[in-house]
Amino acid sequence: MGHLSSFLALIVLLGITVCVGRPRGRILRGYEAPPHMKPYMASLQVDGKHMCGGFLIAEQWVLSAAHCLEDNPEDKPFQVLLGAHSLSLPEPHKRLYGVRAQIRHPGSSQETYNDDLLLLQLEEKALLNEHVKVLPFQRQDRDVPADTMCEVAGWGEMTHSGKLPDKLQQVERPVISRETCNLRSRHDNMITEKMMCTDSKRKDTCPGDSGGPLVCNGIAEGVVAAGSRVCGNYLKPGIYTRIPPYVDWMESVMASAN
Incomplete structure (x- = not known):
């Protein structure tokens, strides 16, 4: 029984080590932007x-x-x-x-x-x-349709330790509806008509990316506002301030x- 307890304790310890070692606070599966292709x-x-x-x-x-x-x-x-x-x-x-x-x-x-x-x-x-x-920005006050693929770029954190990149990074994310974003399991009715959300599953913006543009079809639709404390948490979609209002x-x- 003692050997079994020791073995289980070792497994738990290894599991904790693996979890802690995974980079969490980064733009998951983002990539370096082509140099100077986002001149704004x-x-x-x-x-x-x-x-x-x-x-x-x-x-x-x-x-x-x-x-x-x-x-x-x-x-x-x-x-x-x-x-x-x-x-x-x-x-x-x-x-x-x-x-x-x-x-x-x-x-x-x-x-x-x-x-x-x-x-x-x-x-x-x-x-x-x-x-x-x-960069031109959207002036027409209408919601971007759900599932529209947009892009966001920044020099925000890449690892859970707060490591910042030297070169501009970018990631593409689909817009999700305000209704979905306001579900109790998501942002629980915090998202107003002046905000919009993108899916954050495995790919996300992080601290340091705030203030950057959410670009859809070549036009700035939103400004990076907030998201989960742990980037890439699919239950906490990325939040953007809509520009048109x-x-x-x-x-x-x-x-x-x-």
């Missing part, structure tokens, strides 16, 4: 460290997620890296821009996922070229800026 992507940085994603929506404006401000506890101003594929290697059109204004949506808060948008005004207009381009706010902010 932005890296929001503090002291040279990547914090969040974002994307260029006008020559002097980047859209991201408001909760990225909470990830910056010292409240230092962001800098925005454009034209990058690798965060560390020299590249011909890579440039770091200062930020003149950080404008979060007035309805955003740390307690909810509501209105999770952040506009960043660059100190100067971005120099547009083959590696730095504006906020077009008036975005254009008002951009028009009123100096």
Whole structure:
């Protein structure tokens, strides 16, 4: 009996070791994006460290997620890296821009996922070229049909230990209906009409990807907001802030800026 107990204890210990060793906090089965094929992507940085994603929506404006401000506890101003594929290697059109204004949506808060948008005004207009381009965003307020395959990219975490990639990663995910996302076993009626979801089974966005665009048929439909604490948990689909309900706010902010 003692030998059996020892054997069972060893099996349990081995099982725990295997589970702990599996990378959980990563874009599961994502892959390195083709270099500079997503010229709209932005890296929001503090002291040279990547914090969040974002994307260029006008020559002097980047859209991201408001909760990225909470990830910056010292409240230092962001800098925005454009034209990058690798965060560390020299590249011909890579440039770091200062930020003149950080404008979060007035309805955003740390307690909810509501209105999770952040506009960043660059100190100067971005120099547009083959590696730095504006991404068009959806203006028509209608839901993306379920099962539409969309893509998301970012420099977010790749392993459960928090390892960040140097080069841009991407993954394709199908949209799931709001009804499915709001099931009690999923997000339990937390998903409003201003949000959308994608399937997160084995492939997902992770911390550091927040603020990046969800691109469907070449147009930004949403902004990465939140998901499961453990990336790739199919019971916690990825959550995105839909862009169309906020077009008036975005254009008002951009028009009123100096």
